[in-house]
Amino acid sequence: MKDLLSSILELLEAVLYEPIRLESALANLSEKSLNLFSWIVLIPSSLSIAVGATYLSPPYSSGSMALIAVAFFANLSMISILPMILGAVIDFQAQKKQRTGNVNYSYNLCRFGIGIFLFFAPLSILCRETGLTGGVGYFLILLFLIGYYITIISRGIQYVYDLKTSDAIRFSLTSIIIVGIFPFVFYLYASGSILHLIL
Template sequence: MLKELFSRFIDLLDAVLFEPFRVENVISSWGTYPLKVVGILVLLLASASAGAGYVFITPPFTGRSFGQFATAAATHLLFFILLPYAIAFIVDGLAQSSGKKGNANITFRFVSLSLSLFISNAAWAILLAQLGVKGGFGVITLYSIHYGLFMTVLVRGTSYIYDLKFKDSLRINIFTFLVTFFLPLSMYSAMITSFNPSLP
């Protein structure tokens, strides 16, 4: 039972991240409740990894580092919960304005599951920190890597979900990228200012 569920979960993420031409069928094959459970699991893991990543890449570590991690994880959880709504709303609206049929529900699920990319955030942060890429520059580098991969997945997924040409999907997602780009950076800046680990 668990082995089958795990296999279906991996197949779902594989379709979302690597084979978007079958993402609509795979998402539709899941029931509403199991899909919500999977979505929540992805959000929690991505948020924890993002919180840990931004702590690892901004040394020094002090007694306040755990508080910083908890705050960063909670902040990213809030952001990751809200982001799919914003992206699905913008992408679906722009696709419909191009004469395509609305598909906001699949787009929302697709974006939510695409956030699984951020599960690797902590591992990337450790690697970058070991290479000497730390502090503000490290944060921007870490964020750019993940958001770049995230937008690449969205461009490919949008093309298949709405049957758009690559250039139209790219245009829609660049606009979405410009609208949403500074949201996580501004949230992180506010958090790091309040919970600076270098303070006593």
């Protein structure tokens, strides 16, 4: 158990602070271990977002637990799929700039970078104490964490694809904007299909 925790912390430290070490950290782990580690990161991150968002919206009732459960599964499904698409879009942009493809690195950088969303619940406590509740607090925290996420990804891809800082930030930002459209497209598709069945 101690070795497992040490490996996860080493991987997260490489992603969040020293992306230059991420390739060597990934090389020492099997795909099975990486998948296990990613769930160990994704599940608490999803729970942190769900709990934090509910905490920002008082008053609480018995239905708050159901709301947390629904939000948890919605967040988990979203943040487990989007890093895969995000990694592919970043790699595609880098290859268009005549860089050697490394989609595996991009994907792992994106999925383990999600670990910063563990801070959503603690930040929601801070926002609540300063009076920033409801949608205002939620979007402020989300914007801050997404900005931090873009910074993490930019630093990682700048190293692995040998990009200028401006290109790395542009690739990260445009990729997140492109990927961010997918949930809305899916929502519109699902809504349209349901309306079509009803009408």
